[in-house]
Amino acid sequence: MPDESAKWPRRGLLRGAGLALAAAPLRKALAADEPAQAPPRWMTEQGDTVADYGMPSPYERAVIRRIRDKQKMPTVISTMTPLQDLVGIITPNGLHHARCHAGVPAIDPDRHRLLVHGMVDRPMSFGMDDLTRFPSVSRLHFLECSGNSKFFKAALIKPNWTAQDTHGQVSCAEWTGVRLADVLAEAGVQKGATWMLAEGADACAMSRSIPIEKALDDAILAYAQNGERLRPENGYPLRLFLPGWEGNTSVKWLHRLKLGTQPFETRDETAKYTDLMPDGTALQFNFVMEVKSVITFPSPGKDPKQPGFHEIGGLAWSGRGRVARVEVSTDGGANWREATLQEPVLPQCLTRFRLPWDWDGGPAVLQSRATDETGDVQPTREKLLAARGPNFIYHYNAIHSWRVAPGGEVKLAV
């Protein structure tokens, strides 16, 4: 049995510590040894066939992505993963969040090419079959939109927000592709090249400038997620993937890389994705998504239904490496207990944390505070707002609070 199980209280311990599972709703003593009721319909008739490509049960139809902040332009889309409905660390591909600046292009993979040019010895154009011949890598990584948790502006906050609304622009998958460093080595990076333009093949040619160090370090040209080819909204047939960096830099539908000596100052890194400082200047190229966490149970819509034992659970992540520790408070930050982390804990990957909680039925404020392997700790909301000033929009990573009312209803607390 894996290690983590030893940390969980067993029955005797649950009892002794007053953490016993509530008796009434959890069990129903049976008079007879065999079930008494008539069998349900699905045991009396043959079932359905199995589809070529399966879908969730119709009973799960409420578990869907939702579009955030509908824009005037219907192809400016930001969808959010239903974190409160999910468990573990993998996000199923159908629910991976997606941010699209000009909708989802319907790309024919046989006609898609990646151009590598600029400061390279040999300008090159690669088809998908060329790229998949390179040695491949697969890694589990989170992907987070820099605009996830738009909590800097109090006016934007809606009190009925769920975990999907507050944190749903983060997801996690096993990404497979080839090392960008290998492809750039084929083209030959010229001395003095310090920046790389990455451009997508969508109608707005979404593009970002990437420092060459990142390109040569752990960048992937990804063509698959969770085993199968990328989903269209996640960049089919090819995307850049920059572990730990804000999502928009992992340019989707990637068709062009150009090397140069300075940032290319594209629209997407001047008009957007910059952080306005208190003095009115813009902080550009603030790439790394810092340490962050959110409790997914209990959370709005996922109320504890009665006092007694519950398992608090949630997700933590850091663009700087592994999550080292997650502490949980049930009293708004006065006291903290260390949660168990689900193994394996991987760098730049969602990490599931869990903590037993004996809810006394009274009011509670649930918080999680993650620390990463570099020692970075999530700040309080007050500290973050004071440090970043009133103009910030992106990279909000403060400790998040859910308020549990005596009846069990969970609401956003800011």
Place this chain on the structure above:
Amino acid sequence: MPDESAKWPRRGLLRGAGLALAAAPLRKALAADEPAQAPPRWMTEQGDTVADYGMPSPYERAVIRRIRDKQKMPTVISTMTPLQDLVGIITPNGLHHARCHAGVPAIDPDRHRLLVHGMVDRPMSFGMDDLTRFPSVSRLHFLECSGNSKFFKAALIKPNWTAQDTHGQVSCAEWTGVRLADVLAEAGVQKGATWMLAEGADACAMSRSIPIEKALDDAILAYAQNGERLRPENGYPLRLFLPGWEGNTSVKWLHRLKLGTQPFETRDETAKYTDLMPDGTALQFNFVMEVKSVITFPSPGKDPKQPGFHEIGGLAWSGRGRVARVEVSTDGGANWREATLQEPVLPQCLTRFRLPWDWDGGPAVLQSRATDETGDVQPTREKLLAARGPNFIYHYNAIHSWRVAPGGEVKLAV
């Protein structure tokens, strides 16, 4: 950069070793610095919206499960995962193989209950909400049908089989649920209880007897796969999950557990899922899926298109623990080279292996040979057939061979 990258040859090394990527098809020198062609259609018009629940690109519609050995009864279904089309270790839920004995029941989760009875102190009935209150665990595990690779009978083998046909009844997911040991502790396992009946809520009440040691060790009552609730064909809303054991023992649509002092001798462990020995007696309860592997590239339908550099890739797994080593031969077993294993290597989990291959364009026979952490090694086909005799059907795990013809066509070699 992760460790594995250091093991891959870099450009200079590729050249020096004669492993250079073939020049002609891989690159197209460009006269100008900027792309010359007209932009593709998808760059000139706004794209589609993002669905509530996403699906693969229409260009991937050939990547589907296929039904194996169609039976007279249409609800006796065995589907196979398209391993040759997948990368990494995660199987997307829509492509997870499924074996159904009476079709897929359409279970209402609010009406589904799990009965725990027999030799327990307190017979109990659990609803889904009761079960999800228990402490949860998530683990990445393979699931393999004991009838995967029906290679014992030469008459059954078809020369045009792909990796999907030969090995597609294995898949891998992050399974989440509660420890069966915790649930049994609530009911109170009586002294002397040594076996547990696990029964499904499908129309055939598929059922197996499980030794109590396994039930109390690492067994999970699983309600989710890859983050979301189980797919209907994989047991929605609840299944038993027994890491490393033959798939049918991980009873789907689980609605009853009964503890007793001996096996329950159900139809599914007498008329099926036994191994007929040379002397005509039946070996029952042969649970563990032993160490095994398959090369997914190159493989039938995934031919190397020209000589030069290719990456041989595939999957290895063992029901006894971690994969320790995978060796690959390109000459039918005369010489072996050790492949790189994709991290993390997890117990009872698919493990991806990779090896660079400089194909000279001549005939080749590709084989992989996995060893697990207990020291078990895949046997040759000849040794396995000699050891198990002519009546065996299940638990075939011999070294598998693909034959590459001079033109690159890959075919099954037996």
